[in-house]
Amino acid sequence: QGKWIGSSNYNTLLDPLNGELFIKVAEVEESGVQPFIESLAQCPKHGLHNPFKSPERYLLYGDISTKAAHMLALPKVSDFFTRLIQRVAPKSYQQAAGEVFVTRKFLENFCGDQVRFLARSFAVPGNHLGQQSHGYRWP
Numbered sequence: 684q685g686k687w688i689g690s691s692n693y694n695t696l697l698d699p700l701n702g703e704l705f706i707k708v709a710e711v712e713e714s715g716v717q718p719f720i721e722s723l724a725q726c727p728k729h730g731l732h733n734p735f736k737s738p739e740r741y742l743l744y745g746d747i748s749t750k751a752a753h754m755l756a757l758p759k760v761s762d763f764f765t766r767l768i769q770r771v772a773p774k775s776y777q778q779a780a781g782e783v784f785v786t787r788k789f790l791e792n793f794c795g796d797q798v799r800f801l802a803r804s805f806a807v808p809g810n811h812l813g814q815q816s817h818g819y820r821w822p
Contacts, residue, residue: 684722690715700770734799741798748794755787 690709698705711719727733732740754760761783768779807816 684718684725688718698770705770744798745794748790748798752787752790752794755783755790761787 690711692710692712693707694710695704696706696708697703729736731737734741755764761780764783764786765776765779768774768782769776772779774782804817804819807818809815
């Protein structure tokens, strides 16, 4: 329903680099799942990001990608994500920094017209005149 919901029960994960407390994960009992199911049921079958029903979403994705690329260019942010990668993958600092760099370059490229390719489509001719099958790739 568009809001974060707290939980009375949490599981705490440890940081694999130093063994300290790292992430608190809400534990939801089976009896508490119903509000999430109801929220999912309110989502239309065509999704919230359908490019035919909400084409403005693609402009938003472009703006988000631009801002993300800009932020990843900042040393403080790049270092933060490099260290996060090291927490979950056995990589040197340089290897993890390379992952962040490649992601930034992807976002710089993606932020223009590339967001429209999230809904790339195809058409296949049918068995008779005028018959076609169309398929769409959704985000």
